[in-house]
Amino acid sequence: MTLTATRSSRGRAAHAAPPARWRGRKVQGWLYAAPTAVIVGVLFVAPLVLVVWMSLNRWPLLGQATFNAPANYLKITGNPLFVDAVLFTLKYTAITTVLLSGVALGLALLVQERRPGIAFFRTAFFLPGAVGFAAAGLLFYGMLNNDFGPIDPMLQALGITSEPVKWIGTPNMALFSTITLVLWRFAGFNMLILLTGLQAIPTEVYEAARSDGAGRWQIFTKITLPLLRPTLALMLILSVTGSLLAFDQFFVFTNGGPDNSTVSMVMVVYRDAFFRFDLGGAAALSVVLLVALVGLNSLMMRRLR
Amino acid sequence: MSRYLTLSALAVLFLFPLVWSGWASLEEPSNYLEMARFGEGLDTYATNSVLVSAMTVGGTLVVSALGGYGFARFDFPGKNLLFLATLAILMVPYATILIPLYVLLGYLGLQNSLVGLSLVFVMFQLPFALFMMRNAFEALPRELEEAALVDGCGTFRAFLRILLHAVRPALVTVGLFAFLASWNDFFAPLILLNDGASFTLPVAVVSMTQHTFGAIDYGMLQSGVMVMAIPCLILFIVLQRHYVRGFMSGALRG
Numbered sequence: 001m002t003l004t005a006t007r008s009s010r011g012r013a014a015h016a017a018p019p020a021r022w023r024g025r026k027v028q029g030w031l032y033a034a035p036t037a038v039i040v041g042v043l044f045v046a047p048l049v050l051v052v053w054m055s056l057n058r059w060p061l062l063g064q065a066t067f068n069a070p071a072n073y074l075k076i077t078g079n080p081l082f083v084d085a086v087l088f089t090l091k092y093t094a095i096t097t098v099l100l101s102g103v104a105l106g107l108a109l110l111v112q113e114r115r116p117g118i119a120f121f122r123t124a125f126f127l128p129g130a131v132g133f134a135a136a137g138l139l140f141y142g143m144l145n146n147d148f149g150p151i152d153p154m155l156q157a158l159g160i161t162s163e164p165v166k167w168i169g170t171p172n173m174a175l176f177s178t179i180t181l182v183l184w185r186f187a188g189f190n191m192l193i194l195l196t197g198l199q200a201i202p203t204e205v206y207e208a209a210r211s212d213g214a215g216r217w218q219i220f221t222k223i224t225l226p227l228l229r230p231t232l233a234l235m236l237i238l239s240v241t242g243s244l245l246a247f248d249q250f251f252v253f254t255n256g257g258p259d260n261s262t263v264s265m266v267m268v269v270y271r272d273a274f275f276r277f278d279l280g281g282a283a284a285l286s287v288v289l290l291v292a293l294v295g296l297n298s299l300m301m302r303r304l305r
Numbered sequence: 306m307s308r309y310l311t312l313s314a315l316a317v318l319f320l321f322p323l324v325w326s327g328w329a330s331l332e333e334p335s336n337y338l339e340m341a342r343f344g345e346g347l348d349t350y351a352t353n354s355v356l357v358s359a360m361t362v363g364g365t366l367v368v369s370a371l372g373g374y375g376f377a378r379f380d381f382p383g384k385n386l387l388f389l390a391t392l393a394i395l396m397v398p399y400a401t402i403l404i405p406l407y408v409l410l411g412y413l414g415l416q417n418s419l420v421g422l423s424l425v426f427v428m429f430q431l432p433f434a435l436f437m438m439r440n441a442f443e444a445l446p447r448e449l450e451e452a453a454l455v456d457g458c459g460t461f462r463a464f465l466r467i468l469l470h471a472v473r474p475a476l477v478t479v480g481l482f483a484f485l486a487s488w489n490d491f492f493a494p495l496i497l498l499n500d501g502a503s504f505t506l507p508v509a510v511v512s513m514t515q516h517t518f519g520a521i522d523y524g525m526l527q528s529g530v531m532v533m534a535i536p537c538l539i540l541f542i543v544l545q546r547h548y549v550r551g552f553m554s555g556a557l558r559g
Binding site for chain 1: 320322368393397425428508526541
């Protein structure tokens with residue numbers, strides 16, 4: 001969905017006219033592609049078919065599966081945890097996407113021009129992205145702990161707060177803290193995406209605008225933003241998809257709490273499968289998520305590009 | 306100058322958590338010793354993680370190099386269909402096929418297996434890797450291969466002896482992405498592994514917060530964070546150019 005070929009012109013030319021001596025080597029071609037075909041067939045196409053079949057069955061974690069369609073789908077709306085999770089995940093996605101785009105765009109504009117030392121800052125902003133998400137969640141879990149972490153003493157020393165903050169103790173604070181974690185972990189990654197877009201804008205365009213007397217703000221709104229649109233679209237799609245599928249951050253950092261207030265949709269799938277041992281129900285939720293996300297992605301791609 | 310002040314303040318914000326975590330883990334050196342004895346032992350989890358990463362990187366490189374060469378240089382029936390099916394992996398949210406993969410690996414006798422987990426990682430890496438490798442092989446001049454063929458090499462020997470060397474930068478990029486993904490992933494091993502002795506580092510260290518009775522040892526937890534993060538930080542800094550190259554070629558996992 002997010003592939004754009006840099007060497008497409010060359011690549012396509014090579015596809016269009018293979019010299020005669022390169023043709024007719026079907027068997028060899030198949031042999032080279034066979035490992036890919038096996039992996040894609042067994043580990044991607046087969047599970048896609050299986051998830052649909054599982055969703056049509058009563059499929060306990062252990063024991064025999066029995067056909068019961070469409071019971072797994074009918075009970076979705078009666079699953080209060082899932083209905084709440086849908087609303088919570090949508091709220092989380094909206095806030096995260098807006099903040100993440102803003103922070104990433106700000107960072108990208110700051111490090112856009114090559115200046116002395118700028119490479120250091122780019123690396124510094126990206127570095128959290130190299131840390132695994134689970135590790136990042138545990139890092140914040142310790143850093144925001146009231147007894148162990150450094151944040152509470154620092155805020156109190158600065159006179160900003162007078163008592164320990166319940167970082168993950170209330171629903172709103174848990175959401176706020178998780179979003180901070182996500183911004184820290186992903187802002188640099190999204191900055192890098194935007195940088196590739198910014199660097200594709202020819203400098204002549206800026207020079208022309210400047211010689212026409214355009215101010216900085218005008219250049220930003222009239223030139224940078226419109227020309228950045230495809231890159232922004234890509235970033236939005238990645239951010240929306242990633243947020244709708246949020247799991248690690250909530251599982252590791254808030255564990256869905258307090259009072260199931262930060263349970264995401266994928267967390268419900270996980271709990272249905274491995275705590276309620278209802279793989280059929282989890283499969284039905286997966287199918288619904290899959291269809292919704294594929295639909296949303298194609299809609300966004302059509303509207304934004 | 307004010308730009309540099311802003312940049313420096315932001316850099317402090319971004320680097321502070323990493324520096325703090327390193328410092329907190331070292332505050333008491335016993336943190337690492339306790340971490341080493343936790344659960345099945347750090348050596349077990351680290352070995353599992355290294356094995357999974359090695360199998361994922363190796364598997365991804367072999368499958369995508371062979372496939373990339375096949376797609377770049379040969380015509381065969383079903384070629385476009387297979388390429389589209391591989392790219393479709395990007396369209397399907399990863400979390401939604403892990404439940405059927407869990408069942409499927411059970412049928413194959415690969416449930417709770419590091420090999421099974423690695424194969425799943427190879428599959429998730431394949432769209433990016435195959436795309437990168439196909440482009441790299443397509444960019445090579447055909448003369449390079451033809452010279453070898455005239456010398457009497459078969460295509461496979463030409464591939465092994467000459468072409469693989471020529472696409473080394475792409476192999477490094479693909480390998481780096483495969484390593485970071487498999488070393489760091491949490492959700493797939495959480496679902497596909499169910500026995501403590503086969504856990505990888507992320508699942509094992511997270512379990513410290515969820516299954517300890519009594520107080521959580523936060524210092525030990527940060528030493529776990531460091532054990533997971535340091536290899537990635539070093540690799541990223543050393544191979545940064547390759548990472549950005551992979552990015553620039555526009556191939557991003559969705």
